[in-house]
Amino acid sequence: MDYALIWYGLIGLAVLIYVILDGFDLGIGILFPSAHTGSERDLMMNSIAPVWDGNETWLVLGGGGLFAVFPLAYSVVMPALYAPLILMLLGLILRGVSFEYRFRTKRGQFLWDSAFFLGSLTATVMQGIMLGALLQGIRVEGRSYAGGWFDWLSPFSVFCGLALVCAYVLLGACWLIIKLPDDLVSRYYVIARRWGVALVVCIACVSVWLPLSNPLVAARWFNMPNSALFFVIPLIALVCIVCLFRALVVHKAVRAYLWGIALFIVSALGFAVSTFPYLVPFAFTFREAAAPDSSLSFLFAGAAILLPLIIAYSAYSYWVFRGKLKHGEGYH
Template sequence: MDYALIWYALIGLAVLIYVVLDGFDLGIGVLFPSAHSDNERDMMMNSVAPVWDGNETWLVLGGGGLFAVFPLAYAVVMPALYAPLIIMLLGLILRGVSFEYRFRTKRGKFLWDAAFFLGSLMATLTQGMMLGTLLQGITVEGRAYAGGWFDWLSPFSLFCAFGLLCAYTLLGACWLIMKLPDDLSGRYYAIAKRWGLMMIACIVIASAWLPLSNALVFERWFSFPNVILFLIIPLAAGLCVWQLFASLLKHKPLRAYLFAIALFVLSALGFGVSTFPYLVPFALTYTEVAAPDSSLKFLLVGAVILLPMIIAYSAYSYWVFRGKLKHGEGYH
């Protein structure tokens, strides 16, 4: 049994779940300044109050799992991403602090509103930059990072940062349509359409930019018979785009939210197709950076026990707090 491959899939799944779940509340933070009133901002935060900290469990699982299961990948990737990673963590800390403090002050509420927006923006943009850095590849020599301090800051990584900003904001808008009262949620249909169009444009441009700038990725996607096999991904993405906008036009927010998530899943599949079997693109494969099989088996036992528990309590919290908010209820 290929335990390293199993862990490759589990770490990828944890990161994908984090991006989907924390993406919508980061998107709400980005949309925060567009709220028309302080009451609307209260309700935006109340819509994620029961779940936002649980969403970040998956970030801990992804990062901690990478350290434990693929230690060499952790040692190589972290030096390449120290700066954006630190900025992301500072942004998440700023979000968490502002989330608690803004409900406990009146005169300084505007400061914590700004902090919530700034923290969300910092976390979103740096996650996009890290994604772009991984997609364009990391310079490795002798199983160690050999690039510069600012290799993460490139035109492609900046473009990916903007693309992820569009994607998270789309998720946030779809979430607010589902959760806010009808008198507040209506205008978010137009916001979701606008950010959705920008996200789709970014996906199309990135899908052309990456293979044209990387011969390995180009060969992976366009060599025969891969070009036929992988054609299902853009076709499925086109179907999801159609259903996303059809759902927004017909005012079916849950369907729109689910098809937006489906676009994230298909984008993750595209990332996997472009980089597999490399865990440090395009230098070290998952087998080269994995811990010994004995460690992988031991950790897998814990994952088999804990993952269903995490999924169960996360699903239960979403089920308990389902439905639209009412004016005057929520976190105080």
């Protein structure tokens, strides 16, 4: 078995699942100030209260898996991204504390509302910046990071941070349409369409910007026979975009949410095509960064047991708390 390739796929899958699942609740945090009343904010928070911490399991799996399975990549990527990573974790901690304290106070509730928004926004922007920094490449000499403290901060990485905000807000609005009472959802259809347009513009800009700034990516996409095969991906993305907006126009909430997820998956596939087989773009391939096969096989045996359990309890949580919320109802 090619354990290095299997783990490359598993780590990528864990990160993608995290982005999809934690994306909508981070998006709801960013949308928090747009709520008209305190009771609406209560419903927004209660729509994700049963599942938000379980969603972050996939972040732990992705980060911990990278350390255990691809230690060379971990030792290079972490120094390159220490600053945005620490800010992301602080944002996640801030919003996690907000869940616990917001419902315990009335006089200071506005402070925890602000903390929930700022934590969600910070975590989202930092995740996008880290993605942009990875896509633009990391400077490596030998087997060590050779860049500076602020190499992660560039116009491209900042734009990726803004793009991820658009993406998460779209998912968050679609989730609220599914979960909130019917008398509150009409405004979120409008929000979803507006931020969906912004996301499409961002995807188009990144799709042009990345190959123009990196000749390796340009060669991957614009040389035959690769072009004939890979240009199926933009066509699929176009189908997802059309179906997403059609679902939003005809008020099909679940369908819109699923097409939004499909657009995430297609975008991730585009990033994979741009960087494969590099795990640290464009310095180390996943084979060069992998631990010995004996370690990979041992870890895979554990993952084969734990991953189905994680998927099962996550699916069960969503099933138990399915359906729309009612006014005055909550899980706190």
